[in-house]
Amino acid sequence: xxxxxxxxxxxxxxxxxxxxxxxxxxxxxxxxxxxxxxxxxxxxxxxxxxxxxxxxxxxxxxxxxxxxxxxxxxxxxxxxxxxxxxxxxxxxxxxxxxxxxxxxxxxxxxxxxxxxxxxxxxxxxxxxxxxxxxxxxxxxxxxxxxxxxxxxxxxxxxxxxxxxxxxxxxxxxxxxxxxxxxxxxxxxxxxxxxxxxxxxxxxxxxxxxxxxxxxxxxxxxxxxxxxxxxxxxxxxxxxxxxxxxxxxxxxxxxxxxxxxxxxxxxxxxxxxxxxxxxxxxxxxxxxxx
Amino acid sequence: xxxxxxxxxxxxxxxxxxxxxxxxxxxxxxxxxxxxxxxxxxxxxxxxxxxxxxxxxxxxxxxxxxxxxxxxxxxxxxxxxxxxxxxxxxxxxxxxxxxxxxxxxxxxxxxxxxxxxxxxxxxxxxxxxxxxxxxxxxxxxxxxxxxxxxxxxxxxxxxxxxxxxxxxxxxxxxxxxxxxxxxxxxxxxxxxxxxxxxxxxxxxxxxxxxxxxxxxxxxxxxxxxxxxxxxxxxxxxxxxxxxxxxxxxxxxxxxxxxxxxxxxxxxxxxxxxxxxxxxxxxxxxxxxx
Numbered sequence: 001x002x003x004x005x006x007x008x009x010x011x012x013x014x015x016x017x018x019x020x021x022x023x024x025x026x027x028x029x030x031x032x033x034x035x036x037x038x039x040x041x042x043x044x045x046x047x048x049x050x051x052x053x054x055x056x057x058x059x060x061x062x063x064x065x066x067x068x069x070x071x072x073x074x075x076x077x078x079x080x081x082x083x084x085x086x087x088x089x090x091x092x093x094x095x096x097x098x099x100x101x102x103x104x105x106x107x108x109x110x111x112x113x114x115x116x117x118x119x120x121x122x123x124x125x126x127x128x129x130x131x132x133x134x135x136x137x138x139x140x141x142x143x144x145x146x147x148x149x150x151x152x153x154x155x156x157x158x159x160x161x162x163x164x165x166x167x168x169x170x171x172x173x174x175x176x177x178x179x180x181x182x183x184x185x186x187x188x189x190x191x192x193x194x195x196x197x198x199x200x201x202x203x204x205x206x207x208x209x210x211x212x213x214x215x216x217x218x219x220x221x222x223x224x225x226x227x228x229x230x231x232x233x234x235x236x237x238x239x240x241x242x243x244x245x246x247x248x249x250x251x252x253x254x255x256x257x258x259x260x261x262x263x264x265x266x267x268x269x270x271x272x273x274x275x276x277x278x279x280x281x282x283x284x285x286x287x288x289x
Numbered sequence: 290x291x292x293x294x295x296x297x298x299x300x301x302x303x304x305x306x307x308x309x310x311x312x313x314x315x316x317x318x319x320x321x322x323x324x325x326x327x328x329x330x331x332x333x334x335x336x337x338x339x340x341x342x343x344x345x346x347x348x349x350x351x352x353x354x355x356x357x358x359x360x361x362x363x364x365x366x367x368x369x370x371x372x373x374x375x376x377x378x379x380x381x382x383x384x385x386x387x388x389x390x391x392x393x394x395x396x397x398x399x400x401x402x403x404x405x406x407x408x409x410x411x412x413x414x415x416x417x418x419x420x421x422x423x424x425x426x427x428x429x430x431x432x433x434x435x436x437x438x439x440x441x442x443x444x445x446x447x448x449x450x451x452x453x454x455x456x457x458x459x460x461x462x463x464x465x466x467x468x469x470x471x472x473x474x475x476x477x478x479x480x481x482x483x484x485x486x487x488x489x490x491x492x493x494x495x496x497x498x499x500x501x502x503x504x505x506x507x508x509x510x511x512x513x514x515x516x517x518x519x520x521x522x523x524x525x526x527x528x529x530x531x532x533x534x535x536x537x538x539x540x541x542x543x544x545x546x547x548x549x550x551x552x553x554x555x556x557x558x559x560x561x562x563x564x565x566x567x568x569x570x571x572x573x574x575x576x577x578x
Contacts, residue, residue, distance in 0.1 A: 123419070127411070130412070186462060199454070
């Protein structure tokens, strides 16, 4: 069986780094602040926001929670975003998605101060990923990175998995995961193929990958026909089923082929909140310098 | 021999559309204005800017030329950009690249009003290409598109060359061409591989392409070993040599394999200025509505 790319362990290393950096900032009288904007009563969203607030508390960040009723309008949400943009105690802002019907997330995201865009979703920041030439340049710029894609890169780097010159296939082209992780893998000099529902012979394309990122949201879709022996398999899918959380990869039938594989749960999902906090700390450091 | 993807003919169709749209705007008292910022005495840059101004004159746009001496500082250039951002007669601005040493193009580009970014290079606009889901959405948004990549898409659409489900390989990952053309081909549902100097077996990867875009700037680099029979070959390279302009594709040895192929000169290069003017007209229409 392949090695487990352990999200719990790798996230812990990120949290340790965050705590230490918060300690340095604290000596300057700075507490990185993450604001969470949550509209309505979606139970899963409440759980996610609760996890983010809890991690802030445990790692030296302050959290500023802004709940809004389900009846809030787009203008209400944007007004809160503008207030948080101006608040010097806030270094990162997330607007928890999905938003209730009638509120266009794109119109809200665009109103975030790009410097405080803790999810790395603002078009300015996604464009900077395109304009910056290498992973080194991206890190040096201090721009907030899309959290899940940055978490994936962190997992590869943590285990010293080679990326340069490797063939990477990303299945799924969401703005949240697929498209930005393709940019980041390319910035590390992988040859990246962006595959999706229109891709012909999808399993054959997947099988060409040294690094396979499955981010399509179809439980168990990637089976052993899609995995080359020795491939690194990153499973971004998290679908709730009667039997618990399911990834996009058929773990049981793929694990013996892969050299490294992320479990679900306990894999990529664990990285996202860690990277969100890291974006906030980096923003606080940048604003302090 | 494959069919010629004729940049002169296709650009002419774009210019005809521009003229007609300028006619409609003229009836509302609007003349789309393209501002050109040219720093220093680089002879090639003077030629390029001259071509842009000439095409404005021939197609119903006004041009506002802002030459600056080679001694101009970054702050001087940014000051001119800010003036043009505020000028209601200006709907598009280009800062001719390369800029003299000591002026960071990224710092200048970032100061452009994204709505007037006629080259489509501002991070906000490049990020919108990532955030928008389909070519249809991209067109409907009216954002300025990077000119050469948009010109390539226009050539494919003009000749009704199928893109959806096709395998596309883009060689070269510049912010000007490679990265945005990969996004645009993906938005049209091609399966896109971003190849580059670290790609292993580059010719084999190229040979897998139904649509091959060569944008690496190495004259004659793509030979017949890199082209599948029936492939569409788009040559973005333009290198000046003693024997005239040379593309990245060894045209003579590839032309019989390709189903469609762009010549150099007379291919992609002809599209760039046309798309620049189109961005300016679209911006004027958007500001008028």
